Each structure stands twice: as structure tokens, then as C-alpha cells.
Amino acid sequence: MSAINFIGIGLALFLAFLLIQKKDKGTFDFILLAWLVLNAVLLFFYHLNFEGNTDQFVPILIVMSLIPYLISPLLFIYVSSLVQGEKFSWYAQLIHFIPFTTMVLSMWWFYWVPSEKHLIWVSNGYINMEGQLPFHIRNWSLIMAFSACMYPILCLFKILRHQTDILNEFSNLQEKTLNWMKSWIVIEFIGFWVSFLIIIAGDMDVVNILTSFKVISALIITNVFVIGYFGVRQSSIFLDSLPLNNIKREEKYKYSNLTHLETEVLINQLNEKMKREKLYRNPTLSAAQLADMMNISKHQLSQLINQKASVNFYEYINHYRVEEFKNRVKIGDADKLSLLGLALDCGFNSKSTFNYLFKKYEGVTPSQYRKQVAQ
Structure with missing residues (x-):
């Protein structure tokens, strides 16, 4: 004993x-x-x-x-x-x-x-x-x-x-x-x-x-x-979800609903910002940080993505990462980097997550997609 x-x-x-x-x-x-x-x-x-x-x-x-x-x-x-x-x-x-x-x-x-x-x-x-x-x-x-x-x-x-x-x-x-x-x-x-x-x-x-x-x-x-x-x-x-300026923003509109016009304007601004600045390449990007960049509350950001993109924040960001990976495979970046290295450069932080999400969105594995592009 x-x-x-x-x-x-x-x-x-x-x-x-x-x-x-x-x-x-x-x-x-x-x-x-x-x-x-x-x-x-x-x-x-x-x-x-x-x-x-x-x-x-x-x-x-x-x-x-x-x-x-x-x-x-x-x-x-x-x-x-x-x-x-x-x-x-x-x-x-x-x-x-x-x-x-x-x-x-x-x-x-x-x-x-x-x-x-x-x-x-x-x-x-x-x-x-x-x-x-x-x-x-x-x-x-x-x-x-x-x-x-x-x-x-x-x-x-x-x-x-x-x-x-x-x-x-x-x-x-x-x-x-x-x-x-x-x-x-x-x-x-x-x-x-x-x-x-x-x-x-x-x-x-x-x-x-x-x-x-x-x-x-x-x-x-x-x-x-x-x-x-x-x-x-x-x-x-x-720990890594704090706003980038590390200042706790006062969310006085936290529980208010955005109007239809506001959501249309904001979602266009968000999509444009994501494409122009490629924020999704930051592997630790969080909703709090993105909301801080957009000068809105995290609650409003979630409302915006959920209602206008019909997905959650996780899916919204990773969809951009998958699209970035596909575009870079098409222009030949996959010949310079391994598939995993390219995925990490697109914002993914693990091989298993990348493989799972890519197949979920595209129906094929990353290696199968590269072969399709090469044909």
C-alpha cells in the first residue's frame, strides 16, 4: 500500500x-x-x-x-x-x-x-x-x-x-x-x-x-x-486574443443590432481589408484583434460575419487561407515550398488542421489538388 x-x-x-x-x-x-x-x-x-x-x-x-x-x-x-x-x-x-x-x-x-x-x-x-x-x-x-x-x-x-x-x-x-x-x-x-x-x-x-x-x-x-x-x-x-493595441475597447454598442445598411457597408469593408492586407496570414488572428482593426466591437463583428457570410469567424478566416493556398499553387509557389510550408505561410498553424479544412472545402486533399492544377 x-x-x-x-x-x-x-x-x-x-x-x-x-x-x-x-x-x-x-x-x-x-x-x-x-x-x-x-x-x-x-x-x-x-x-x-x-x-x-x-x-x-x-x-x-x-x-x-x-x-x-x-x-x-x-x-x-x-x-x-x-x-x-x-x-x-x-x-x-x-x-x-x-x-x-x-x-x-x-x-x-x-x-x-x-x-x-x-x-x-x-x-x-x-x-x-x-x-x-x-x-x-x-x-x-x-x-x-x-x-x-x-x-x-x-x-x-x-x-x-x-x-x-x-x-x-x-x-x-x-x-x-x-x-x-x-x-x-x-x-x-x-x-x-x-x-x-x-x-x-x-x-x-x-x-x-x-x-x-x-x-x-x-x-x-x-x-x-x-x-x-x-x-x-x-x-x-x-492570451493571444487581446486587441492588437492591448487596450480594452469600451463596447457600448455590444448588445445593439447593426442596421441592414451598416452591415452591408461593413461586410464590404471587411472583405476588402482581408483581401488587400491579407490579415488571415497571421496564424494567431482572433476576433478581438480583427474587431479592433475594424473599429467595432467583437459582438458586432460576430454578428456581421454570422449574418452576412453565414459562417462563424473560424470558417470565415480559414476560407481565405484555403483560397490563398489554391492561388499560390496555381502560380507555382508549391514548386518553391513544400505543401506544408506553403500552408503555414498562408496562416495555418498545423498540418492536420490544414488537411482537414482543405478537404472539407475542396473535396480533395492538397496533394490531389496540386496534381489537378499541374495537369
């Missing part, structure tokens, strides 16, 4: 160290750092518990037993901080810490003020209860299980919404989709039910309790590795 837990503790602390060394850390990095440290503390608690070293520290044991009430919400807050960017507010997240705080204070109260009607005591590392206790105390483990099940689902909904929203924010989506987190949530959901069934099996003596917690520790370690590994590599999603 100790070997498994110490591997997990070492891994969590090592990943936390890498996060500390990371340059240009964002709020989301500090949240992940706290999440990793809490997992290390939880694994250390499991070690002490099965070594029989916790019974004499009951108040601390209660707090450590309730750490899962913090781990699940923190992961949700981590996702929120990534997808909300500057709009993220800690005040809005405080509600997620209420269950942990309420449970700790309640258990401390009933432990330190025992009576004939209620009693909480600890034996062999387990919190035992009897008597007339409130619902949230009597069912603290079930509430914890519900929390561990609910928060990954909330994370999934937030990520799916984010993946829709960023199509009107960015012209390149690499490292912005959080697909790695979406894949993890599916695994996490399966892992939750595996853990839940193992704990029940341990309580019913179907599986040795020590074996059940070995499996749970292994699942926690897997969780730490996946989230920590990808989390350390995750960069800020909205």
Missing part, C-alpha cells in the same frame, strides 16, 4: 514542481497546483490510515477524509478558469467550497460536543457514527460520491459549450479545444463507478478493504498523471 501511495505522492509533487517552474503562469495553473497538492495529501492520508497512525488525530482525520469534497470542485473551477479567461471570477466559485466547509464544521461540532443522542468516534481510521445526526452527516459518503459524479459532467458541459464559442473567437483552435480534458472526463466517469463499486465491495467484505483502497489509489494516481501531464502543457486559451 505504501509503495503505491508514495509513487502517487511523488508524481503529484513532481508535476506541481513543474507547474511552479512554468513561465507566464495563469490563474488556471495555480488552481491545478492546488489540485495536485490536495491529491498528494489525500494519498498520504491513505498511507497513514492503513498504517494505523490517524486515530489519535481525529479532527485532522475528519478534514483529510473530506478532501474529495475539494478535489472535484477544484477541477471544475480549473476548467472554468481556462474557458472564461478574463471573465473568470473567484467570487462566483466560492459556492463550490460550501459543502466541504459545512461538512467539516458539522462533524467537528458533533465530535467535540458528544451526547446520548449522537456520537461520532474513530476506529482503525474509520469515522463511525450513531444516534440522531443530520442527513448530511449520516450520508456524507454518498454526498461525496454524488459530488464526484456530478462535477465531471458539469466540466463536460462547460467544455462542449466552450468548443462552440471559440469558433467565433479564433482562427486557429490548436491547444484551445480542451479535447484532452473531454477524453479524460469519459475515463473519469468510468473510474468513478469502478471506485464506487470497489468501496461497496470492500464494505460488504466481498473484496479485502486493503485491496479496494489499493485500486482506488491507483485510480487517483492515473488521474493525477493525466490531468497533471496535460495541465502542465496547457497554455492560456485567451
